Amino acid sequence: MADTPQVGTPVHELDTPILLLDLNAFERNIGRMAAFFAGKSTVDLRPHAKSHKCPQIARRQIESGAVGITCAKVSEAEVMAEAGIEDILVANEVVGPTKVQRLAELATHCHLMVAVDDAANIDELSSACQKRGASLRVLVEIDIGMARCGVQPGPHALALAQRIVDVPNLTFMGLQGYEGHLVGIVDAQERAAKVCAAMGLLQETKTLLEMRGLPVAIVSGGGTGTYDMSSSVPPMNEIQAGSYVFMDTKYIQVRPEFESSLTVLTTVLSRPTPERIIVDAGMKAMTHEFGWPRPIDVPGTSVVGLSEEHGKLEATEPEAVLLKPGDKTCFMPSHCCTTVNLHDDLYVVRDGVLVDVWPIAARGCAQ
Amino acid sequence: MADTPQVGTPVHELDTPILLLDLNAFERNIGRMAAFFAGKSTVDLRPHAKSHKCPQIARRQIESGAVGITCAKVSEAEVMAEAGIEDILVANEVVGPTKVQRLAELATHCHLMVAVDDAANIDELSSACQKRGASLRVLVEIDIGMARCGVQPGPHALALAQRIVDVPNLTFMGLQGYEGHLVGIVDAQERAAKVCAAMGLLQETKTLLEMRGLPVAIVSGGGTGTYDMSSSVPPMNEIQAGSYVFMDTKYIQVRPEFESSLTVLTTVLSRPTPERIIVDAGMKAMTHEFGWPRPIDVPGTSVVGLSEEHGKLEATEPEAVLLKPGDKTCFMPSHCCTTVNLHDDLYVVRDGVLVDVWPIAARGCAQ
Numbered sequence: 001m002a003d004t005p006q007v008g009t010p011v012h013e014l015d016t017p018i019l020l021l022d023l024n025a026f027e028r029n030i031g032r033m034a035a036f037f038a039g040k041s042t043v044d045l046r047p048h049a050k051s052h053k054c055p056q057i058a059r060r061q062i063e064s065g066a067v068g069i070t071c072a073k074v075s076e077a078e079v080m081a082e083a084g085i086e087d088i089l090v091a092n093e094v095v096g097p098t099k100v101q102r103l104a105e106l107a108t109h110c111h112l113m114v115a116v117d118d119a120a121n122i123d124e125l126s127s128a129c130q131k132r133g134a135s136l137r138v139l140v141e142i143d144i145g146m147a148r149c150g151v152q153p154g155p156h157a158l159a160l161a162q163r164i165v166d167v168p169n170l171t172f173m174g175l176q177g178y179e180g181h182l183v184g185i186v187d188a189q190e191r192a193a194k195v196c197a198a199m200g201l202l203q204e205t206k207t208l209l210e211m212r213g214l215p216v217a218i219v220s221g222g223g224t225g226t227y228d229m230s231s232s233v234p235p236m237n238e239i240q241a242g243s244y245v246f247m248d249t250k251y252i253q254v255r256p257e258f259e260s261s262l263t264v265l266t267t268v269l270s271r272p273t274p275e276r277i278i279v280d281a282g283m284k285a286m287t288h289e290f291g292w293p294r295p296i297d298v299p300g301t302s303v304v305g306l307s308e309e310h311g312k313l314e315a316t317e318p319e320a321v322l323l324k325p326g327d328k329t330c331f332m333p334s335h336c337c338t339t340v341n342l343h344d345d346l347y348v349v350r351d352g353v354l355v356d357v358w359p360i361a362a363r364g365c366a367q
Numbered sequence: 368m369a370d371t372p373q374v375g376t377p378v379h380e381l382d383t384p385i386l387l388l389d390l391n392a393f394e395r396n397i398g399r400m401a402a403f404f405a406g407k408s409t410v411d412l413r414p415h416a417k418s419h420k421c422p423q424i425a426r427r428q429i430e431s432g433a434v435g436i437t438c439a440k441v442s443e444a445e446v447m448a449e450a451g452i453e454d455i456l457v458a459n460e461v462v463g464p465t466k467v468q469r470l471a472e473l474a475t476h477c478h479l480m481v482a483v484d485d486a487a488n489i490d491e492l493s494s495a496c497q498k499r500g501a502s503l504r505v506l507v508e509i510d511i512g513m514a515r516c517g518v519q520p521g522p523h524a525l526a527l528a529q530r531i532v533d534v535p536n537l538t539f540m541g542l543q544g545y546e547g548h549l550v551g552i553v554d555a556q557e558r559a560a561k562v563c564a565a566m567g568l569l570q571e572t573k574t575l576l577e578m579r580g581l582p583v584a585i586v587s588g589g590g591t592g593t594y595d596m597s598s599s600v601p602p603m604n605e606i607q608a609g610s611y612v613f614m615d616t617k618y619i620q621v622r623p624e625f626e627s628s629l630t631v632l633t634t635v636l637s638r639p640t641p642e643r644i645i646v647d648a649g650m651k652a653m654t655h656e657f658g659w660p661r662p663i664d665v666p667g668t669s670v671v672g673l674s675e676e677h678g679k680l681e682a683t684e685p686e687a688v689l690l691k692p693g694d695k696t697c698f699m700p701s702h703c704c705t706t707v708n709l710h711d712d713l714y715v716v717r718d719g720v721l722v723d724v725w726p727i728a729a730r731g732c733a734q
Contacts, residue, residue: 015465017733020387050675072676077429092676093636095647098382118692149637149645169370180674202392222484269460270484270516278516280440280462284708285733289650295533306418308704308734309439309459310515325485326463335677341651341709344731363710363731366652366676 017281025261034064048242053362055083075365102361107134129169144177174218183225246336273320293331384648392628401431413611420729422450474501496536499730541585548593613703641685660698
């Protein structure tokens with residue numbers, strides 16, 4: 001088996017493929033987002049841990065002013081709570097007896113909040129919390145155009161909010177609306193206009209609920225592509241952005257104020273022809289739903305395909321590309337969140353030297 | 368945290384998303400392939416463990432007559448050797464000091480074979496094996512049209528084979544040529560014709576080497592899509608097929624003699640509109656490079672998208688589809704190998720009841 005590499009090892013002596021975290025760039029990203037929210041008195045950052053699945057990063061986010069963290073799944077939240085994170089939003093519906101029981105149990109260990117979009121689910125959550133003696137904060141999820149989960153804005157949301165208020169052990173806290181269909185729009189003006197319209201749907205619903213005597217304390221949503229836009233108009237007051245800590249080829253086009261801090265280090269396996277270079281990382285180490293990963297230290301090459309365990313690069317001017325078998329080379333992932341989920345550890349690097357290894361403790365936590 | 372479910376639990380009480388293995392279908396697949404090779408006196412099965420990454424399955428394959436197993440990576444091979452598998456081919460180039468050292472170390476624990484396509488790599492392997500007192504069997508990889516790793520057929524292969532013979536601690540065993548570009552061709556006649564031509568390239572090279580006094584004992588390659596075709600013409604005599612144990616939406620079109628034994632069990636999270644059904648498995652539980660996963664127990668629905676943790680189904684006749692939040696439903700993966708790599712365990716089921724949980728011990732072993 002492989003030995004865990006020693007702190008102090010130069011990056012290019014590390015075995016591959018691995019995920020590298022450039023600590024300088026990462027710290028600047030954390031600092032930049034913290035500074036933005038430090039200047040906002042009415043909006044908080046509750047970063048999404050699905051991007052990193054790593055308690056060490058969650059802790060740094062909290063230390064930098066985040067009010068808590070967001071998780072996608074109960075199992076992710078369990079890992080974060082175990083690591084001492086106290087305030088957690090599971091920003092999805094949690095459905096079915098086993099998982100609802102896990103959620104109620106978890107609610108006795110940390111300050112927990114969950115999203116709902118269905119009346120029967122509210123009853124199920126309330127029963128489980130009564131049985132366990134737990135109390136749970138609840139947001140009603142509104143579909144603000146993404147067409148995934150969530151009820152339509154308006155009266156449906158009112159009915160669910162009322163039900164939450166009516167059942168024991170649940171506390172109605174507000175609304176969730178994720179503008180996930182807008183976060184990747186490259187044109188900033190178009191993105192801002194569409195975000196503004198989506199926030200309008202949340203605002204209308206908030207007004208309706210408050211007119212009926214149901215105060216909406218929290219309105220949660222937002223991503224790295226929209227954190228500033230969604231927090232500049234009412235009513236969103238908790239932003240779930242997550243990818244900003246790492247960035248990727250998709251987000252780097254949309255958010256030049258953050259830096260790429262996450263790369264996949266690979267080794268050249270073969271250069272069977274001058275044009276073709278094969279590295280030891282394929283789909284099992286780098287995802288590709290937002291395009292091929294980008295070679296970042298070898299100009300004049302691009303990825304033209306991934307097999308399971310091979311990445312295929314093409315050199316447009318082969319004589320200018322010196323890569324040979326055994327050389328190491330880095331890629332920027334096209335989607336940081338799913339790429340992180342393929343790896344067990346983040347190899348934390350400062351100035352070209354390994355300074356720490358952070359376990360991706362919630363990797364694979366899809367339940 | 369979740370309790371490990373008890374043997375005897377009905378499938379529909381298991382928490383989701385998880386990978387289910389239908390033991391009856393799986394055993395029939397293993398048996399069917401074993402019967403095919405039992406009838407072949409000159410060709411052996413060395414199934415690829417990249418598909419399952421699971422020692423329990425590798426052991427069953429060996430017990431059913433496989434001569435050993437194939438792995439994609441050194442780290443995968445380490446897990447298999449640790450679990451008692453004795454004869455292992457790492458069917459790729461292993462390059463660079465750290466990994467070559469791991470390989471040499473592993474060669475002292477099991478009967479190991481590796482592929483090469485570069486002279487400097489041969490020297491590197493020989494040095495490491497000398498230093499460790501290990502001996503290693505080596506195949507020269509030939510590019511038979513896939514355009515990934517491998518030297519061109521003919522004189523290049525001869526030069527490498529000669530070098531293997533000339534250096535200490537390595538034994539030249541033969542050739543590897545993987546017809547990976549042909550395994551998915553749906554038309555069986557076209558597939559067979561192209562396989563025949565690709566085998567011709569291996570045969571020419573084998574003849575050339577043997578004329579120069581370099582006996583070619585092993586010619587290794589083949590996949591689930593080509594196992595019968597590649598083993599019916601000379602010179603291939605070890606077949607690396609792997610997916611046949613599970614199958615997936617891609618292979619099921621090509622190989623009706625094997626059954627789908629692997630599914631992803633999910634829970635309906637939300638049905639926000641009659642047409643739209645959202646389940647709790649997305650790209651972090653099911654891959655999609657060969658298309659969306661296929662719903663298998665709800666006719667009239669199809670997957671129209673995956674987010675990280677959500678699968679979006681559309682019902683064409685909503686009134687005929689009864690799924691509601693909390694219901695469980697299964698999907699056939701579009702690519703079994705990469706889907707397995709997202710999960711830690713296989714939930715082994717017979718007749719609708721959990722009978723075992725097999726760890727996917729080599730999951731994430733990309734080094």
